[in-house]
Amino acid sequence: MGFADHNSVRPIRAIRSLFPPQHTLPMLLSKSNFKPLLRSAWIAFSAIALLCVTTGCRESEHVKLPSAPVDPLVQGSALVVETSQWPRLVKSQGTLIADEVTTIGAKVAGRVAEVPVDLGDIACENDVLVELDPKEFQLLLEQADAQLLQARSAVGLKPGDPVSALNPDNAPPVRETRAVWDEAKKAVERIRQLSNRD
Numbered sequence: 001m002g003f004a005d006h007n008s009v010r011p012i013r014a015i016r017s018l019f020p021p022q023h024t025l026p027m028l029l030s031k032s033n034f035k036p037l038l039r040s041a042w043i044a045f046s047a048i049a050l051l052c053v054t055t056g057c058r059e060s061e062h063v064k065l066p067s068a069p070v071d072p073l074v075q076g077s078a079l080v081v082e083t084s085q086w087p088r089l090v091k092s093q094g095t096l097i098a099d100e101v102t103t104i105g106a107k108v109a110g111r112v113a114e115v116p117v118d119l120g121d122i123a124c125e126n127d128v129l130v131e132l133d134p135k136e137f138q139l140l141l142e143q144a145d146a147q148l149l150q151a152r153s154a155v156g157l158k159p160g161d162p163v164s165a166l167n168p169d170n171a172p173p174v175r176e177t178r179a180v181w182d183e184a185k186k187a188v189e190r191i192r193q194l195s196n197r198d
Contacts, residue, residue, distance in 0.1 A: 096120050104129060110136055 096119055110132040117123055149159060155171040157163070168174055 106130070106132060108132070108137070 113133040
């Protein structure tokens with residue numbers, strides 16, 4: 001399939017015979033040689049064209065490529081695509097780690113009854129974070145009220161009496177102390193009388 005074939009060598013020899021080696025370029029371009037040169041060029045061009053046509057007309061073996069397997073048709077349904085709102089609440093599983101940690105405390109000690117906020121909630125100023133159980137504080141208040149009533153009755157005040165109605169002379173501790181004082185005075189006086197008799 002190229003210039004090495006026997007059939008393609010003949011036109012090249014014919015072209016070489018048209019231009020003998022003794023010709024030079026100025027001699028070829030002279031007026032007397034122009035018509036034969038044009039005829040020679042025309043013959044050379046025709047020979048080259050014939051050479052190209054004859055070499056391209058040969059039969060060549062065609063390589064058959066294996067055909068790709070054809071997939072069977074699958075039937076499906078068409079879907080309509082439309083815009084929709086995404087939910088603001090997305091459920092996920094994991095662990096929240098805070099950037100900042102704050103330790104909170106209460107002025108009094110007690111048991112926690114309720115925690116109204118959860119991990120990850122936003123808390124503002126004056127929001128209730130923890131509620132303590134009020135039962136213990138209620139018991140302490142009742143105990144303090146009982147001690148107050150006991151102290152008021154010890155000084156002679158009834159539960160409804162104001163503090164301004166307190167008369168220190170009528171208070172039971174004062175009367176008791178006065179009674180002990182009076183008894184001690186009488187005991188000293190009796191001992192003096194007994195000592196003067198002797």
